Amino acid sequence: MIDMKQIRENVSNKIKTQQKDEPVKMNIMDNKANKEVSSVAAIGETIRIKGDVTGTENLIIHGHVEGNVNLKGHNVTIGKKGNVEANIEANNIVVEGKLKGDMNGDEKVVIKQSGNVHGNIVSPRVTLEDGALFKGSIEMEPRQIEPVKKPTEQKAKTSESKPDRIRA
């Protein structure tokens, strides 16, 4: 026999608990979101990918990737056993394994002692550890230089500041 009263009570209790839980749930989601931002995805040693890899999190490659890796704003690490035949675009790129392809690092590219790279690098900062193998070109991007103030701006500023000086 179905006790409707009991069911109603159960449902209302459940709703109350859900309402109570809601902020908690949000917190969990927030944590999850935060985790996603700082988390690192990994391609295991036995994994072989043929195609393009894109995403919005950091990546460590221990396996074999053939194609393009585009993780703009995030970091890519090729582990010691990683073997990549791809062009890589990322914020920071660290190579401990083997790479045949070009690298575009918005911030920095590091080739570790165990790294073996055949390709071209474009990055404002490149570090190559002694013992690393590299064949290709390295293009250091121009450092960000403070824009030269236009003469008109300078004039305007001087004319603004002059009265202050007079007042002082």
Place this chain on the structure above:
Amino acid sequence: MALISQKPIEGNFYEYKSPLLFETLARINQAEFYHLLDIGSANSSSIEFLNDYQCKIHICHCIDDLLNLTLEDLNTPNKLNRAFVKALGLYKNHNNKIGIIMLWDLPNYLQPEILQGLIKFLMQHIHDKAIIHTYIHTTRLMPAIPGNYAIEKSGKVAMQNNLDSSTDCPAYYQEELHKHMSPFRVRRSVLQANGIQEYLLSIN
């Protein structure tokens, strides 16, 4: 690609001033010297040094490949050209005009005909104002293999000491360099205390 083990410059090395090299590197910021060609291997301190400049360095890592070239195998200009393309990685569509070429001490070790062929090959990829920097041994004996060099931020060059074994030195003098590296001509040279003569060569 034949990648060979690249030994880190540590332990047996000595530092020395290389005024002509640093004079050349000071020109990097000029547009015509934006592209550098390093015939040797990449090393950390040279890259660290160049990080402060706006430039593009082409690292060939091909010294062993070039040393293995023999005229017996490369008996036609085409074969020789193909061998250089493979070793240096500079293909016909390589549009970057190289302004500074760092040959280090390689000319001492190449057969003169191979050196001539190399210069002829490089002519296809260089800027009119290109400069070659090289070290020529002037002593009777020289290290058996080309050295590893690192440009240091202190304004010195570190050279790995390969003096454990030595070989006869061709001890090229200026006129011989003109012959083997034509159309490049010696513009300046400085004899170092270690018996290495530093040369700057250019076309015009």
